[in-house]
Amino acid sequence: MSIEKQHILLTGGRAPVTLDLARQFHSLGHKVYVADSVPMQLTSLSNAVCKSFVITSPVADYNGFIQDLLTIIHDYKIHLLIPTCEEVFYIGKGKAQLEALCHVFCSDLHILSQLHEKFSFTELVRSKGLKAPETLLAKTSSEIISAIKQLGGEAVLKPVFSRFASQVYFVNQNNLKHVIHLINVSEQYPYVVQERIIGKSFCSYTVLKDGMICAHSHYPVYFTAGKGASITFEYVEHKGIEQWISTFFSGTNLTGQFAFDFIETENGVLYPLECNPRATSGVHLFKGLPLPKAFLNSSCSVLKPKKSTKVMLILAMLTMGWSGTHFLKWCKTFLNSKDIIWSSKDMKPFFHQFYVYYSFYRLAKKNHISPIQATTIDIEWNGDKQ
Template sequence: MRRILITGARAPAALHLARLFHGAGHHVVMADSLHHVVSRVSRACAAYVKLPAANGDRAVYAEAIRKALSDHQIDLVIPTCEEVLHLAAVWQDGGITVPLFAPEFGVLSRAHDKHRFTQMAASFGLAVPETRLLQSEADVALLRDRAAQFVFKPVWSRFATDVLICPEEATIAPTSARPWVAQDFVAGEEVSVYAVADKGKMMTWSAYRSPYRAGKGAGIAFLRDDDPAIGAFVNRFIGRSGWHGQVSFDLIRKPDGGLVALECNPRATSGVHFFRQPAAFAAACLDGVPVRPEVQGLQAVKAAMWVYGPWQAPRRFWRDIKALQDVMVWPDDPAPARQQWLASWEILKLALRHHISPAEATTLDIAWDG
């Protein structure tokens, strides 16, 4: 049995990880800076640690992490969301010997940066769209007459926040502190992929399409995609980067089947929901034993489907809502599905208080923006 601290407990992916490791016989402690997180009430959660904001005072955050590690005698820390970058920075500062299930900070920060990632992937021989770094109004002016050929997005962003896809006009104002990128638009089908690596070796991967989304970005329903070319892409990236821990990508599959890498999310994503065999998944993460996902069929956050789904695909929604497997539901663990309404209310209050969108509020205290 290992004593595992899973951070980013607000995320459905974190809850899923907790259930898998708990089901494999491990002692799971959850941590986050929010109060009403879904994982807190799960049977898989042996204890909950309330942390300060990850992107606040680093010394205060680091001390809270050290205390949690000591109080709960933690053997391994598994990050889930963008707090992984803050944790890696704390680990880089030194003084913590408990392993972090993530690469070192330099590798993480390059992968998270939407410009540097494309350079990184291209150096590995992977296809990427031509990506231009924009740090001033003058940089934007050079592309203004051709704005409709590009996708514009902040270098540090998530959930497609502020993304402009082939706009008539690029109404953005990048700076050196808040740069943007302009990527050539690539036509095709968007595919996401989640993977686990052990010191440069791929242990598992799952790819999926998102037929329903919350707004422009975050998927709320997931269909598995077993294209072997995706596995080959991920395997090459992991091997060349020496990646350790969890990593995710957004790809475009062109009409000819070729894959183009748009960006990297150096953290967990919804692909983890295609794993429901605790012992096998835990062995992949902890013992370097390769495994393949076993779940088929539509996976979804059912509560979010009721909010967003009927308006996106009214003709197929009723069929899909009956057929889907709710990722919040787990045998003998009903409380998190009920808790998600209280968790959503906490996020909504944050959004109203700070005059931001609910999507932005979900990462307000953990986002890494360089």
């Protein structure tokens, strides 16, 4: 694709990564449009965005969702559509329709679902000659009990489709009966029972275009919202992760954004836990760098963050980051990291985020779910049940 000024359509306007991408494309002179199925969009007041759209939820009406995107693409002469959140699976499903009008920066649904589904992902990892935790598929409570015994009485339990570690259980013989009572496992909603690996946690983010790695970042996990999503990000060099990514994607012709969660043992062995084939917070580590070029030109060299780049979600750090951590470490991280949302050139999103998060809090209360789960309830992909 030409790197001349483009009309870019981002989906997932609720997400900080979408705001960051919008600002980065805007800074290089591209016209940015954003669409999402919620009215409370973090990007809606950003001066980097030409226009925001509220579209149909793909969970509620897949065909309506695709038609809304087609209308925007046609009316605003969009050149490139970039999904950022879990709506990527629905866009992957409708990719052939959408690509009749513009370029779509994601892979087909088949590969996206294979990567997202936690059992098939581990099978794919092994097929590449890479190590993966021993992982068993369970569709009944008795299969879960049998699998945990097979793994030595201790394991990690999670649905094959899940996100933010919101439904992850660390199971042993002492709490097994209690956990079994909490979950709803079935043929339609299977779980994986996975070997528990002890070590340091890392996350990676890679932009791939036609099988070429165009941008890559990774960061250790220090502070999180709940069990899963990181809220502080620091780039550190890790040749092992870079080599793993290179091996995993070798020989493919994939396009899209791909993120992995890793555990590194004390012996330096890397185990991938899961893949998120979408934008993740690794985007934030490219602040001040020409990340949009990775989406537009596969012939460029691999873009990496500057060494010791440190950023954070300041609101999350203030409300959740301090819980269960060493106070001095929290203070040091807080004082040495820049906020992702704040920009002196684009201030409105910083203040607008309070309304956005409050809106999701109200949605969570209404549906009796956590605020983190509320952020994806209308876009999450749990298999093709349409």
